[in-house]
Amino acid sequence: MDYKKVTENATPEETAAMPRGIPLLKDELDIVIPTIRNLDFLEMWRPFFEPYHLIIVQDGDPSKTINVPDGFDYELYNRNDINRILGPKASCISFKDSACRCFGYMVSKKKYIFTIDDDCFVGKDPSGKPINALEQHIKNILSPSTPLFFNTLYDPFREGADFVRGYPFSLREGVPTAVSHGLWLNIPDYDAPTQLVKPRERNTRYVDMVLTIPKGTLFPMCGMNLAFDRHLIGPAMYFGLMGDGQPIGRYDDMWAGWCTKVICDHLNLGVKTGLPYIFHSKASNPFVNLKKEYKGIFWQEDIIPFFQAVTLPKECTTVQECYIELSKQVKEKLSKVDPYFDKLADAMVTWIEAWDELNPAGAAVANGKA
Numbered sequence: 001m002d003y004k005k006v007t008e009n010a011t012p013e014e015t016a017a018m019p020r021g022i023p024l025l026k027d028e029l030d031i032v033i034p035t036i037r038n039l040d041f042l043e044m045w046r047p048f049f050e051p052y053h054l055i056i057v058q059d060g061d062p063s064k065t066i067n068v069p070d071g072f073d074y075e076l077y078n079r080n081d082i083n084r085i086l087g088p089k090a091s092c093i094s095f096k097d098s099a100c101r102c103f104g105y106m107v108s109k110k111k112y113i114f115t116i117d118d119d120c121f122v123g124k125d126p127s128g129k130p131i132n133a134l135e136q137h138i139k140n141i142l143s144p145s146t147p148l149f150f151n152t153l154y155d156p157f158r159e160g161a162d163f164v165r166g167y168p169f170s171l172r173e174g175v176p177t178a179v180s181h182g183l184w185l186n187i188p189d190y191d192a193p194t195q196l197v198k199p200r201e202r203n204t205r206y207v208d209m210v211l212t213i214p215k216g217t218l219f220p221m222c223g224m225n226l227a228f229d230r231h232l233i234g235p236a237m238y239f240g241l242m243g244d245g246q247p248i249g250r251y252d253d254m255w256a257g258w259c260t261k262v263i264c265d266h267l268n269l270g271v272k273t274g275l276p277y278i279f280h281s282k283a284s285n286p287f288v289n290l291k292k293e294y295k296g297i298f299w300q301e302d303i304i305p306f307f308q309a310v311t312l313p314k315e316c317t318t319v320q321e322c323y324i325e326l327s328k329q330v331k332e333k334l335s336k337v338d339p340y341f342d343k344l345a346d347a348m349v350t351w352i353e354a355w356d357e358l359n360p361a362g363a364a365v366a367n368g369k370a
């Protein structure tokens, strides 16, 4: 294994030379990209992404033109579109923060979502082979999770692995996988304080592992390289009120991850983390990030115990019902931390109302079994 390989991203030529497998879930999966930049990074991903439909959420100035490389099938929404489509409910979609990406989840009509940032390139595994991150996410999502009992040989459904001795046979069917959380080579997703003290740290460690996050355990979900089953857990993937006019930023995916995990635990759905890796190319400014994050850094000392203590009634059998119940508990128990959570709890309700308005069929169908 030549671990030096993982310190470089794959070139478009290297990726283009990869055998083009059958694009799994081609008509059942949308790729959602939040952007304030151009989308040249798609050239790197072309062999892997071209067969899929893209939903581009253009943040910031709607009068700016975002160029999408030829050959991609896409729909693009800017702030004017979001306001036009949602009307007053657009207030729940963040502006000037990558949290805006959740609008793409709402307007999609597909069963699966893969979301990626525009500074994430194709990574290489230790053998130097370009990593088809989308293909690995699909494998993760289409195979069961094992949140109820930890398998020490990691994901038992991967080629060359299985359940180990002592693993109860009654649990070996696993549960449906709702989320696949990928990782990052090169620039790791560190918070601002860590970025400031370790400005030159790069992640060169490629760990060949996929793990189910155990039931009852929270995790810091990063939205940079993430896939999920929209029909199973979509309404929980609200990325909160961040950015312009808000006291906090860069906690969009964290909030969504904590809400999603407690609901997955309640509905017996699984969350996996590990492979695939992408190559994260740009470190955002740690000083700007510190300004966005600092309230979150001390609020989360109250937020995490809140989510750890959350219980959802057995009558909540759909994601929407769980999410509305969660919003009530946020309003009741977190508003004393800061009035922001009162506003956020209301926005959570607006999000579900908007979701059900744009996805009427979803409003009736139970998303998972409690």
Ligand SMILES: O=c1ccn([C@@H]2O[C@H](COP(=O)(O)OP(=O)(O)O[C@H]3OC[C@H](O)[C@H](O)[C@H]3O)[C@@H](O)[C@H]2O)c(=O)[nH]1
Pocket: 033, 034, 035, 036, 037, 058, 059, 060, 095, 096, 097, 098, 099, 100, 116, 117, 118, 119, 189, 222, 223, 224, 243, 250, 251, 252, 253, 282, 283, 284
């Ligand atoms: O106001 C904005 C800023 C950025 N975007 C788009 O969001 C993606 C992430 O932006 P960037 O790579 O500059 O930030 P990072 O610090 O690397 O992002 C991480 O932390 C914040 C989020 O949680 C994010 O998911 C993490 O990856 C990128 O596509 C920008 O174009 C935006 O839409 N609006």
Ligand SMILES: [Mn+2]
Pocket: 117, 119, 280, 281, 282, 283, 284
């Ligand atoms: Mn980035």
